[in-house]
Amino acid sequence: MKESLWNSILSVRKNAPLVHNITNYVVMNTTANALLAIGASPIMAHAHSEVQDMVALSGVLVINIGTLDEYWVKSMLLAAAKAHELDKPWVLDPVGAGATAYRDGVIAQLLEYKPTVIRGNASEIMALAKVSQSKTKGVDSTHESQEAIEAAQWLNANVGSVVCVSGAVDVIVSGNRKIFVSNGHKLMQQVTGLGCTATAMIGAFIAAENDIFKATAAAMALLGITGQLAQKISQGPGSLQLHLLDKLYSITQEEFYSHIAIDEHHE
Amino acid sequence: MKESLWNSILSVRKNAPLVHNITNYVVMNTTANALLAIGASPIMAHAHSEVQDMVALSGVLVINIGTLDEYWVKSMLLAAAKAHELDKPWVLDPVGAGATAYRDGVIAQLLEYKPTVIRGNASEIMALAKVSQSKTKGVDSTHESQEAIEAAQWLNANVGSVVCVSGAVDVIVSGNRKIFVSNGHKLMQQVTGLGCTATAMIGAFIAAENDIFKATAAAMALLGITGQLAQKISQGPGSLQLHLLDKLYSITQEEFYSHIAIDEHHE
Amino acid sequence: MKESLWNSILSVRKNAPLVHNITNYVVMNTTANALLAIGASPIMAHAHSEVQDMVALSGVLVINIGTLDEYWVKSMLLAAAKAHELDKPWVLDPVGAGATAYRDGVIAQLLEYKPTVIRGNASEIMALAKVSQSKTKGVDSTHESQEAIEAAQWLNANVGSVVCVSGAVDVIVSGNRKIFVSNGHKLMQQVTGLGCTATAMIGAFIAAENDIFKATAAAMALLGITGQLAQKISQGPGSLQLHLLDKLYSITQEEFYSHIAIDEHHE
Numbered sequence: 001m002k003e004s005l006w007n008s009i010l011s012v013r014k015n016a017p018l019v020h021n022i023t024n025y026v027v028m029n030t031t032a033n034a035l036l037a038i039g040a041s042p043i044m045a046h047a048h049s050e051v052q053d054m055v056a057l058s059g060v061l062v063i064n065i066g067t068l069d070e071y072w073v074k075s076m077l078l079a080a081a082k083a084h085e086l087d088k089p090w091v092l093d094p095v096g097a098g099a100t101a102y103r104d105g106v107i108a109q110l111l112e113y114k115p116t117v118i119r120g121n122a123s124e125i126m127a128l129a130k131v132s133q134s135k136t137k138g139v140d141s142t143h144e145s146q147e148a149i150e151a152a153q154w155l156n157a158n159v160g161s162v163v164c165v166s167g168a169v170d171v172i173v174s175g176n177r178k179i180f181v182s183n184g185h186k187l188m189q190q191v192t193g194l195g196c197t198a199t200a201m202i203g204a205f206i207a208a209e210n211d212i213f214k215a216t217a218a219a220m221a222l223l224g225i226t227g228q229l230a231q232k233i234s235q236g237p238g239s240l241q242l243h244l245l246d247k248l249y250s251i252t253q254e255e256f257y258s259h260i261a262i263d264e265h266h267e
Numbered sequence: 268m269k270e271s272l273w274n275s276i277l278s279v280r281k282n283a284p285l286v287h288n289i290t291n292y293v294v295m296n297t298t299a300n301a302l303l304a305i306g307a308s309p310i311m312a313h314a315h316s317e318v319q320d321m322v323a324l325s326g327v328l329v330i331n332i333g334t335l336d337e338y339w340v341k342s343m344l345l346a347a348a349k350a351h352e353l354d355k356p357w358v359l360d361p362v363g364a365g366a367t368a369y370r371d372g373v374i375a376q377l378l379e380y381k382p383t384v385i386r387g388n389a390s391e392i393m394a395l396a397k398v399s400q401s402k403t404k405g406v407d408s409t410h411e412s413q414e415a416i417e418a419a420q421w422l423n424a425n426v427g428s429v430v431c432v433s434g435a436v437d438v439i440v441s442g443n444r445k446i447f448v449s450n451g452h453k454l455m456q457q458v459t460g461l462g463c464t465a466t467a468m469i470g471a472f473i474a475a476e477n478d479i480f481k482a483t484a485a486a487m488a489l490l491g492i493t494g495q496l497a498q499k500i501s502q503g504p505g506s507l508q509l510h511l512l513d514k515l516y517s518i519t520q521e522e523f524y525s526h527i528a529i530d531e532h533h534e
Numbered sequence: 535m536k537e538s539l540w541n542s543i544l545s546v547r548k549n550a551p552l553v554h555n556i557t558n559y560v561v562m563n564t565t566a567n568a569l570l571a572i573g574a575s576p577i578m579a580h581a582h583s584e585v586q587d588m589v590a591l592s593g594v595l596v597i598n599i600g601t602l603d604e605y606w607v608k609s610m611l612l613a614a615a616k617a618h619e620l621d622k623p624w625v626l627d628p629v630g631a632g633a634t635a636y637r638d639g640v641i642a643q644l645l646e647y648k649p650t651v652i653r654g655n656a657s658e659i660m661a662l663a664k665v666s667q668s669k670t671k672g673v674d675s676t677h678e679s680q681e682a683i684e685a686a687q688w689l690n691a692n693v694g695s696v697v698c699v700s701g702a703v704d705v706i707v708s709g710n711r712k713i714f715v716s717n718g719h720k721l722m723q724q725v726t727g728l729g730c731t732a733t734a735m736i737g738a739f740i741a742a743e744n745d746i747f748k749a750t751a752a753a754m755a756l757l758g759i760t761g762q763l764a765q766k767i768s769q770g771p772g773s774l775q776l777h778l779l780d781k782l783y784s785i786t787q788e789e790f791y792s793h794i795a796i797d798e799h800h801e
Binding site: 025028029032033036037042043044045046047048049050053054057071241242243244245246247248249250 | 291292293294296297333334335336337338363366367368369370456457458459460501502503504505506508509
Binding site for chain 1: 567
């Protein structure tokens, strides 16, 4: 698969998919900028009066529950229902899953609409699968992603979603396939919302590439590699965010393949 | 006119107009920073309980419908009504016009309050004028701005607003006058919300300068020129956003006039 | 006290306090990034259905009323009530106090829950204390902070909060103690939301350090010093924001103590 991941990147640049985001306030700006940098076309819209029309216009839907409230939850449910009805791909980012009963209830409702891909950190994925009673500490990862593989496999089997557990090593699970992406740098954790950026990028990739598993791997590898390249020329998290956007825009095939670190497993 | 545009810039710096923004979530931070960089004083406020008081306190109102919902639409209508009543200048940015019936209905209501200036891309301006049935693709421009001149003239004649159609060449229309601003760089399209920044800057300029047509041209020229200057020292959209803010703050009269590319037409 | 301020910084890095922010749309991203840069763990949550659960999970609550509306005000009141009930520390940033009757009414309600710390500019602190009838001009400071000391002392005596009046010189008041922090650079005023960043940083510090007065001084000194260090290598407000985040992350004890400018007074 590794050899064809660059084609997925080119496919996003060529097709400029319209990515409809219902996401949190903290990351709206950086999400839009990351999508533009990779060649996608972001739209943010959540009004009950138009959210289903926007789903119909767009190539993919991305739902991120970070700063949810009752109004936004209804927007998310309306949008997910429409995507499900139209058989449009959609991605769920269950930010803070396990932190409050309210979040978990909302996630349960959203899972009814069968997200195409779910991306979260290990704590969040385990909260989704109820594999663990672990308490999410805010929105940071407190478990190693490998420990959440079992939860991801359970979700994949029971909801049908490709599941991406992000962490020091990202793990993507689909059926009897697993892929490990070891790109990225720990300084990326000091920049808010790069997980949310990953989710939105997965959205762009699955809108432009039919193979969902491969598209998810390409998105995660691209973000991880650009993070590594950016970190090398950064003095801290402020400059990392800036160089990351520059690199998402300018990365070449040679840079991509000289840094990629992925491993695929079949069981 | 060209010779006096720098005076408009100085007027903003000197008067530090209070610019009341009811704008979208994606661009609130970058809009506030751009306004501060040019010497204006931004305020963001939308509560029904205070929005009309804020209009009364401010020098200008800027309404951007990007992430509208039913609550925010009421805020916008309350604010536009107050600005109209008090004869305060106000600017409309009809983001995504034509994308959904809801947006178009909201825009129709806002137009009743006669915006002083309207700024949009070609698709949006044509959607406003119903000159075209063109489908807006998200918030990006899909038509060349020159093609929308007829729509802009129709809006100017029927609503009374100075209309700015932004694109590779920006066109500003008022009565039998047209001005073409050829500044800017295509990399600016990869940074989210620079159109929204343009709209907010027009707000600051019309608060500080009585000639609305000239103020609009000065704002568009300033943003375009700073974009060009910033692009020269940028490696991508991340650094462009940063250098743009720096240049909005530090640009000199000499830099401004050595790059300006405007053409004025009388019919 | 000066000698032990660095310990407060280390305490934040070591304890990584979970800081629950109910803040304004303009600054959510930069607030989260500043908190991450100093080693804290930010969470933004405001839904009525979970906001009290989040207060219970977090180490501190930060309320910033910048873009308040009726829904968010209820969130703030629910959260402040819970913090008060649980005896958790909380910080109030009364953005725009005095600008509208609505804001002042909301602030009066919030003060009932006895914020641990209040941070505002001179106009805002005077509006809170009703010492002055001065009209707030948007969210910028129009009074010198020293003039607001009397207002801060009145608030401290009547509400019980440690009060920080920020300006060219920050003044922190508690009982018969006053501390003056002369760090910072005027270019910081051209970056939106650095006052809000200060408030959130105070939150992180009081969650990690028992001495509230000292924690507040440490937060203000840290932000001011990093602003000075950042300004030296910046070309304007865009690069200042970036370098500030980098420096918050990387500042050393030696850099901190070679720039600190504080004065403590006992009456």
